[in-house]
Amino acid sequence: MIRYLITDGAAAADEARWLKHLWQWLDIGMVDLLQIRERELTARRLAELVRKVLQLPNPWQTKILVNDRTDIAIACGADGVHLRDGALLPAKIRALTTSPFIVSAACHSAGDVRTLAGADYILLAPIFAPLSKSTDRPPLGLEAIYAAAQLTSVPLIALGGITASNAHTCVEAGAAGVAGISLFN
Secondary structure, three states, rough: OEEEEEOOOOOOHHHHHHHHHHHHHHOOOOEEEEEEOOOOOOOHHHHHHHHHHHHHOOOOOEEOOOOOOOOHHHHOOOOOOOOOOOOOOOHHHHHHHOOOOOOEEEEOOOHHHHOOOOEEEEEOOOOOOOOOOOOOOOOOOOOHHHHHHHHHHOOOOEEEEEEOOOOHHHHHOOOOEEEEHHHHH
């Protein structure tokens, strides 16, 4: 099962605590992908933070992705980028990068997976009601994972309301793994 940690947006409030939290996950090897999602930071500050994360000991080679900033991911030497729903299409990012640059992309319906050719991972959300934020999107449910898995060979990552107790149900429905913010706090 792929485990995909998304940062909580708290780096600006307490960078030392935030970095320590990430280092602990990198050190134990329980995270395959780590998405730096710190939307409130300026581009310069985000790049500085990405460089700091890339300098942390990473004995299990967790892949580091930058949320929605391909330019920063490339400039800093990150492993890839995560594209939010409605951003550039993964195929366009592929034209700008060389392998093994990772592209993950978000979608909010099973049918949307067809538009994400070129992605290495697709985050389908919200499966359950999110725990870390409020949203007006209704939960898709496990049926959406099953339906999406029938439409693509790209690994699907379930996101939204994922807990240690329901993660296995997402995998049973066809997800290759789970992602979250609260799941890793």
